[in-house]
Amino acid sequence: MLKKLIAELIGTFWLVLGGCGSAVISAAFPDVGIGLLGVAFAFGLTVVTMAYSIGHISGCHLNPAVTLGLWSGGRFPASEVIPYIIAQVLGGIAGAYVLYCIASGQPGFDLAGGLASNGYGDHSPGGYNLISAFLSEFVMTFMFLIVILGATHKLATPANAGLAIGLALTLIHLISIPVTNTSVNPARSTGPAVLVGDWALSQLWLFWVAPLLGALIAGWVYNWLSPNPDD
Numbered sequence: 001m002l003k004k005l006i007a008e009l010i011g012t013f014w015l016v017l018g019g020c021g022s023a024v025i026s027a028a029f030p031d032v033g034i035g036l037l038g039v040a041f042a043f044g045l046t047v048v049t050m051a052y053s054i055g056h057i058s059g060c061h062l063n064p065a066v067t068l069g070l071w072s073g074g075r076f077p078a079s080e081v082i083p084y085i086i087a088q089v090l091g092g093i094a095g096a097y098v099l100y101c102i103a104s105g106q107p108g109f110d111l112a113g114g115l116a117s118n119g120y121g122d123h124s125p126g127g128y129n130l131i132s133a134f135l136s137e138f139v140m141t142f143m144f145l146i147v148i149l150g151a152t153h154k155l156a157t158p159a160n161a162g163l164a165i166g167l168a169l170t171l172i173h174l175i176s177i178p179v180t181n182t183s184v185n186p187a188r189s190t191g192p193a194v195l196v197g198d199w200a201l202s203q204l205w206l207f208w209v210a211p212l213l214g215a216l217i218a219g220w221v222y223n224w225l226s227p228n229p230d231d
Contacts, residue, residue, distance in 0.1 A: 001083070007058035008084055009091035011050040015062050016095030016191045019043035020116035023181075024103050036177050043182070044170030051162025060162070063185040064088055064208075065215035069145035072219025075152075088187040096191030115192040117200040118183040118207045126178035133180045134210045140172045141184040141214035142221075149222040183207040184214075 022042035026034045034042070051060045059076075061067045064085040070076035096115060103109050114123070120133035128136070147168040151161040169184075176182045183189040189207035193200035 001080070004058040004080075005083055005087040007054040008061060008087040009094070011054050011058070011060055011062045012088045012091030012187050013095040013098075014050055015043070015046040015185075016092045016188055017099050018046040019188065020096065020192060021099045021102070023116040024099060024113075037174070039177065040170045040173035043173050044166040044168075047169050048162050048166030051165060055162060058084075062088060062091075062187070063211075064187055065141050065185060065211040066145065066148060068212055069141075069148070069215030069219040072216045073145075073149050073223045074219075075149070085187075089190050092185075092187035092189075092191030093194050094191075096195050099192075100195050111196055114181075114200065115196050116181060117192040117196050118181045118189045119199065119203050120180060120206060121203075123199055123203060124179060125181055128179045130206070134206055136176045136179040137183055137207060137210035138214040140176050140182070141211040142218045144168055144172060144184055145215045145218035146222055149219065149226075153226065155227060180207070184211050186211055 019039070019042050022034060023039045026042075027036070027039050047060075047062065050062060054060050059070075061070065061084060067076060067081055067084045067088070071078060071081050100111070100115060103115070117123070120128060120130045124133060144165075148161075148165055150156060151164040152158055172184055173182045176184075186208040189204060193204045
């Protein structure tokens with residue numbers, strides 16, 4: 001169990017450092033910035049690389065919503081849900097802290113920029129309101145779990161699951177970065193919010209409630225859809 005938790009911590013650390021790091025450090029870098037497309041691919045690539053690195057150790061959840069969705073879909077034991085979530089949140093905070101240490105080495109860096117925190121209203125990249133943000137996070141997480149549960153089903157092709165899941169996360173970011181900066185992952189949201197504080201912490205509730213609710217319902221729905229509900 002300890003090895004599983006450490007793997008989840010390392011994997012979530014990489015997701016936050018790689019994904020949020022691309023947004024903070026590289027997205028608008030003068031002349032050669034990677035932009036929204038690059039950030040979306042960065043998040044997807046963190047999942048793909050970890051899926052094939054630690055998937056055989058912990059299952060490579062990297063996300064409290066994924067853990068909860070797998071539980072509600074009958075794929076994960078209830079006794080391991082809380083330990084996994086704790087490890088993921090700690091990994092997310094560690095990833096955000098290392099990102100802060102790197103980014104703060106640039107003259108003029110200011111945490112007020114948000115460190116890729118998720119937000120709505122005045123803190124949404126596109127100015128989207130709370131209802132739009134909640135709906136986006138709920139639906140994107142719901143579909144993310146449908147992809148995960150389907151791609152990892154024994155009747156699918158599990159060897160390719162990591163690629164399908166990484167591409168799904170890339171697509172999710174391409175759709176929803178302008179709305180909320182894209183969370184679909186409470187641990188990813190918590191890491192930057194802890195360091196930024198202020199508005200990022202006050203809006204953090206949405207990036208727990210909406211993804212967890214979307215994942216929970218997706219698990220039930222896929223379990224009903226599945227040709228082998230017990231698998």
